[in-house]
Amino acid sequence: MKTIFGLVDCNNFYVSCERVFNPKLEEKPVIVLSNNDGCVVARSDEVKALGVKMGIPVFKCKDLIKKHRIHVYSSNYALYGDMSQRVMDTLAQFTPDLEIYSIDEAFLSLSGFTSLNLTQYGKHIKNTIKKWTGIPVSIGIGPTKTLAKVANHIAKKNPQFEGVFDITEHPQIDVLLDSIEVADVWGIGYQYSQFLNQNGIYTALQLKNAPDKWIKKHLTVVGLRTVDELRGISCIPLEQVAPPKKGIISSLSFGRPVETLAELKEAVATYVSRAAEKLRSQKSVASCVHVFLTTNRFKDEPQYSNYATFWLPIPTAYTPDLIHYAHQNLGKMFKPGYRYKKAGIMLTGILSQQQVQLNLITPSYHPSREKILMKTIDQINARWGSDTVKYAVAGIQRLWKMRQSKKSPRFTTHWKEIPVVRTSF
Numbered sequence: 001m002k003t004i005f006g007l008v009d010c011n012n013f014y015v016s017c018e019r020v021f022n023p024k025l026e027e028k029p030v031i032v033l034s035n036n037d038g039c040v041v042a043r044s045d046e047v048k049a050l051g052v053k054m055g056i057p058v059f060k061c062k063d064l065i066k067k068h069r070i071h072v073y074s075s076n077y078a079l080y081g082d083m084s085q086r087v088m089d090t091l092a093q094f095t096p097d098l099e100i101y102s103i104d105e106a107f108l109s110l111s112g113f114t115s116l117n118l119t120q121y122g123k124h125i126k127n128t129i130k131k132w133t134g135i136p137v138s139i140g141i142g143p144t145k146t147l148a149k150v151a152n153h154i155a156k157k158n159p160q161f162e163g164v165f166d167i168t169e170h171p172q173i174d175v176l177l178d179s180i181e182v183a184d185v186w187g188i189g190y191q192y193s194q195f196l197n198q199n200g201i202y203t204a205l206q207l208k209n210a211p212d213k214w215i216k217k218h219l220t221v222v223g224l225r226t227v228d229e230l231r232g233i234s235c236i237p238l239e240q241v242a243p244p245k246k247g248i249i250s251s252l253s254f255g256r257p258v259e260t261l262a263e264l265k266e267a268v269a270t271y272v273s274r275a276a277e278k279l280r281s282q283k284s285v286a287s288c289v290h291v292f293l294t295t296n297r298f299k300d301e302p303q304y305s306n307y308a309t310f311w312l313p314i315p316t317a318y319t320p321d322l323i324h325y326a327h328q329n330l331g332k333m334f335k336p337g338y339r340y341k342k343a344g345i346m347l348t349g350i351l352s353q354q355q356v357q358l359n360l361i362t363p364s365y366h367p368s369r370e371k372i373l374m375k376t377i378d379q380i381n382a383r384w385g386s387d388t389v390k391y392a393v394a395g396i397q398r399l400w401k402m403r404q405s406k407k408s409p410r411f412t413t414h415w416k417e418i419p420v421v422r423t424s425f
């Protein structure tokens, strides 16, 4: 059977989420900032047209923000995560085979749908998502994932296609590939695109026509797969179940410098709780914990950073144990008299819960009362919002938390912040 893929990508996703609940932002310039309100991570089309680049620090575009009355938002991950789930749930109605690729992108298998006009079907999907969730999307359709990505790019850049483009319908795919910069090909990162440019390859078409041997030598077999995909040979299948993560990292910069061990302990306990929750959601345990802390190296003040790595007596996903060991090591590393900017933890040596070697002295995590307790806490937090139940050592006030001064309400995940419609009779 001929393979056909669709790539659904939400347009300016974070900005679109803000617009769903604040329609006044429609057709107005809007940006969303990263953690700590540092850099621009999402831009509306109006902002892109003003030349504001992705990822630039917000202070560099202060004047533009003022001059063009750009609306500025802190990132609201509770809202974006929930809206993403709604988009993916809607998509799941249209195909049994779906790969959620990122918060705002999914690949669908359309191989069983070739009797349909796929452009029409794509438009139907796009309109349904808009109607049910309020989020605008673009859809690219192609015989391989890489070509579906190219098609998506074309759908986005050319309004005449109304957001859906099927590259398999196009009589001259090569003409299209000639218009795509090699850096925009899926899987060719910045480094490779620099290298390819130096070797005279600027477009997707030139990459497609490059000799196999040369590609394999310089871009490895992974690069060759990408090139074959440009030729219409499907090499990258749908991954319906994401492989379990090999390392889970949880760390953030503080909203203000932190100087006390007590506050650092709160932060580390919070990060451990988050990471352990992720660990349990993929049914794993960790054997090793890394803790690190650092001052702000961009500031002209005394500098100190350190990290500790330690093996657990037995692999576990039990938060109180993980916090206990992380705190022990943090206590050894901590030096007073510094202004700390960031701390974090990483869990590694990740195993499936079934793989744990038992030993006679330490009780195992699986199966046990501890495991049931963790499951209950995770269920409560999944249902009522994260941190409904949390560890007291993780802090109540959390004054060190990151800055998010312009965050919109959690419209869809928090009862107190749900939008209110007022009517008058």
Ligand SMILES: [Mg+2]
Binding pocket: 009, 010, 011, 012, 013, 104
């Ligand atoms: Mg997107």
